[in-house]
Amino acid sequence: MDTVNVGIIGAGRIGKLHAENLNVIRQIKLVAISDLYADTIRPWANELGFKQVTTDYMEVLHNPEVDAVFVCSPTDTHPEIITAAAKAKKHVFCEKPVSFSIEDTQHVLKQVKDSGVTFQVGFNRRFDHNFKAVKDALLSDAIGELHSVKITSRDPAPPPISYVKSSGGLFVDMAIHDYDMLRYIVDSEAEEIYVQGACRIDPEIGECGDVDTAMSLITFKNGVIATVDNSRKAVYGYDQRLEVFGERGGMTTENDANSTLKISTVDGVSQEKPKYFFLERYKETYVDESLQFVHSIINNTEPPVTGYDGLQAELLAHAAKLSLTEKRPVKLSELLTSTQAQV
Amino acid sequence: MDTVNVGIIGAGRIGKLHAENLNVIRQIKLVAISDLYADTIRPWANELGFKQVTTDYMEVLHNPEVDAVFVCSPTDTHPEIITAAAKAKKHVFCEKPVSFSIEDTQHVLKQVKDSGVTFQVGFNRRFDHNFKAVKDALLSDAIGELHSVKITSRDPAPPPISYVKSSGGLFVDMAIHDYDMLRYIVDSEAEEIYVQGACRIDPEIGECGDVDTAMSLITFKNGVIATVDNSRKAVYGYDQRLEVFGERGGMTTENDANSTLKISTVDGVSQEKPKYFFLERYKETYVDESLQFVHSIINNTEPPVTGYDGLQAELLAHAAKLSLTEKRPVKLSELLTSTQAQV
């Protein structure tokens, strides 16, 4: 096999983004797409060459031409769809999180494992040029043993309240990316998390039982201590920075901007704001993660982000919620029964 | 017309680069390509969808399907090819310089003008995100009247001596890009140039009668004073920076790097070198200039870089050579007879 025929399930913002990125990858052929509003997306889908456009994702899964599916539907539909896809022997790329509960995710991972299909989770930031540069430097032992990691991760503006309500909350929806980044950088499993959070930006978010501002303090099994600083609203743009510190030095990354222009006037010296949001900042990561998913299928190798990675980040997110609710440090092991822990 | 069928003449490095970039532009269809080594490029050309692959560029020009050609052959073949293309009523995108002599360029421009085809010159740096940011800020009057401009333009390594010999020399081959950038930024015509140059990097370059290190001091009709600092060898990578200064402030741009990573160790604080060379730094400009060429054809509007722009930059390059030879400031008007000046 040197081409992978792809079906896409869910043509919202992220589904469309994937379709357009997949379209420029030589090893991928777009074949089928399902969406509740199939008629609305048909002209766009046709232009991209999709032969099958349907409201029913099962038709995509039963399409014999389809080798792999990208699950881009709302999170609450993930478990059912992934399970069905695994049964239909389709490889699965799934947006984060895999599900809203640890139990569901564990169940899904078991189905996937039993079916033998390739399963990748959409933690796209691992493919960002800045964070990869840090990872590469760590792998080349640039600063020796790692002592601490700090992530700053702020959105430019909060999502609509309707989204907030169904998002699973700041930790499961947003911080989960940062928790995965920590695991990727630290190269060890988290042991405990303590969180402080508040609703500082929009009282409506608080009324949904969510926070918009949070700091996580996390310890890892290898002794690394880490913090994650989240906010739903950095008025200056998408703030995505990483710092690592260790035995023989430290590393930092800055935000990307559209240009390196500096203007000096009587008012000061000013430069451009960070790129606005994830579509701008992480544009190239969506191509890269898909490319590597396809390579994993073609070469039958482990994908760069596994279901296990998905589960671990979810564990951190759920532990974060628990910590905030119970105002105490929470061990990740608390969230797993001994049976579950074996997955 | 909403698609432009393209033929490419010359499939060396830059010809191939254009073909691959054109391939991702929806409004362009790759149709024909000519190269002296047609057989060698055939597999690559087929994969890109070229139906006609030939050793004879006249076949491309006589192909009725072809709307426009990209002239990517050696400079000494430009005048003949462009003239033939204009006669065949094909739109022309030509790499810089148009020719090795002012007379030839003026002759070519006359042919193009008479034929009415669209003609664009490949000054791709005008499409660089950093330089465009400066231009945009100037257009929005961010710093008032312009007083001075400084360009730093250094290659990471000199070209092979064989290339140096047929390149037309540092000014016609390399500094010409910077001279065009000055005209674009200053928005006025150059009046006089004085140059100091030397062979500091490779004596073989000197033996070809060329220099590898040069500083140009240029005055413009609107009073702006500018410098261009060229070197054939910046060991740290492609150094492409621009500074402007005026009544109400100054602007600078920095080099682009592959990441924003900073590593602090006992040896110091270090960051990445500039992107290596033009393929890396100016990657996106090749798509943008082609896109705008196609838009100009489709909408029958003036292209963003005209034959006139090509001629003016060549005038500066030839005046620079004369200044170096005669060790004196040279007025651009010296290089034009009164008849020529009217083109």
Added chain:
Amino acid sequence: MDTVNVGIIGAGRIGKLHAENLNVIRQIKLVAISDLYADTIRPWANELGFKQVTTDYMEVLHNPEVDAVFVCSPTDTHPEIITAAAKAKKHVFCEKPVSFSIEDTQHVLKQVKDSGVTFQVGFNRRFDHNFKAVKDALLSDAIGELHSVKITSRDPAPPPISYVKSSGGLFVDMAIHDYDMLRYIVDSEAEEIYVQGACRIDPEIGECGDVDTAMSLITFKNGVIATVDNSRKAVYGYDQRLEVFGERGGMTTENDANSTLKISTVDGVSQEKPKYFFLERYKETYVDESLQFVHSIINNTEPPVTGYDGLQAELLAHAAKLSLTEKRPVKLSELLTSTQAQV
């Protein structure tokens, strides 16, 4: 009074530093100095103009010429000396911490209050140009309501083990500066602290019952969440940075270096490391804090850093220790009995 006659108690590193800085302040006259090794320091003290050089600090306190004393002796001697100074009606500038226990500090503050002398604690970082710039911007409402603050505070190398043993530990000796900085920046009192710490640099530090690496997560009464990142050994130099974030933006400061030099070579682009340690980085703060102490005496105004400030930072430091020991978030109110809280 327009000149303040000063006595210095303790002529170790910090005592000598103060003496030399005080010497350039016009409103100060150096009068007396005590040190256990009076003979050793005599030549140096004479050159600076001290008339009285003694082993007995009580002689300094009984010297009628002395208006104010700088207490630069080891922390365990502070309570006794400050109490005696207050009784002798000498104004007191005391290095941090005031004492090793909340009770002692509270007792000392009561004596000082009753005596009516001016009392200032040596939190010199409040006078740093970078941190002052942040404070000034906050005061001018540059970013609206504050949501979070992050401090990075790393020493270039751990102190000798002998010092570690008598230092009171990382929180009381080192992080206390950062806790005070938080209070200064946040402009509210801390409510709770949670700490993770480890011995990652030198096992001997662990054997003293201390840590060399720690992260503090602190909440303030006004809702601000803050982190402090401490390490005893940043091989690249003294890492002292501050970030604040709020409603209308964010602010960061970088480390100071000896020059702005950047060197680009084939190995990368490198710049100077941060200034080595506190003597280099905070050099000018020692003059400024003393100048303001003297102004407070002369004008009979409240000093810029009060005993109350000293106590609050100590509360945070002791709560941090407790948090680490008991592996739980600690409220500052736990450390104060209701009577104590009134001080």
Added chain:
Amino acid sequence: MDTVNVGIIGAGRIGKLHAENLNVIRQIKLVAISDLYADTIRPWANELGFKQVTTDYMEVLHNPEVDAVFVCSPTDTHPEIITAAAKAKKHVFCEKPVSFSIEDTQHVLKQVKDSGVTFQVGFNRRFDHNFKAVKDALLSDAIGELHSVKITSRDPAPPPISYVKSSGGLFVDMAIHDYDMLRYIVDSEAEEIYVQGACRIDPEIGECGDVDTAMSLITFKNGVIATVDNSRKAVYGYDQRLEVFGERGGMTTENDANSTLKISTVDGVSQEKPKYFFLERYKETYVDESLQFVHSIINNTEPPVTGYDGLQAELLAHAAKLSLTEKRPVKLSELLTSTQAQV
């Protein structure tokens, strides 16, 4: 001799600056000062400890206590005063330029040489931390053979027209500092200069026969090519930057600012402007140059900036003026008769 008794001639801005800086140097004793407005400065002079305050500089020169004088009077008085000082066997520190004409400067240097006194010229920028860092890196062979140097040197605002009239013009008054910096960095003598200049900021400056905007292109005997970019008005502050480029790399320096604060808001990311002017930026250089002058006297060694250095920078400044007037490159040798060249 381990203390140098100093007299100051001229108590304008720079004279007062020197006096206050000299006052903190242990090896210097302020003894005498002369100024046309002696009565006005008397209270200030007394506070600094000057015993002799007079309107007549000859009294300073005849004061047997005085070892060395700082000549801070207007440039047109320099030759007479320096000559008298040399005759009185007083060491001389003189502000730049030594005089307004090459002949006068040569005459003065001859007197100084014959008298055997130490003579230093006030090119204070050689002692700037950023430029020294470049010089030190060059001396340690960080970038191999030097190919080019670029200086940006812009004042924040033009001087009063009255000053412009008596200043000797932009090249003799302002660019002379940059020409000296070039010589210091390049470590070779200038051979030729070509200048373009204009009056862009204030027409009154043009009416004085001066320019306010200029670019110099200079070649050195060792093959280095250099540019100096001068403006009398950078609205964003004092712009003082240096770039060097060579065989194995390049170096740049940035302006100093009062803090490293960056503020990110909806309007962009902004930082502080450069320090306002020479008093702020070069504050510490005035102490350092004086300290080294004193060391040269005490140790009877050559001062760090000699009369020869003064002459060479003046040659460049006068050649720059000639180049601008005659619109041609000017060789420095044109300005010296064969006899003069021997000085």
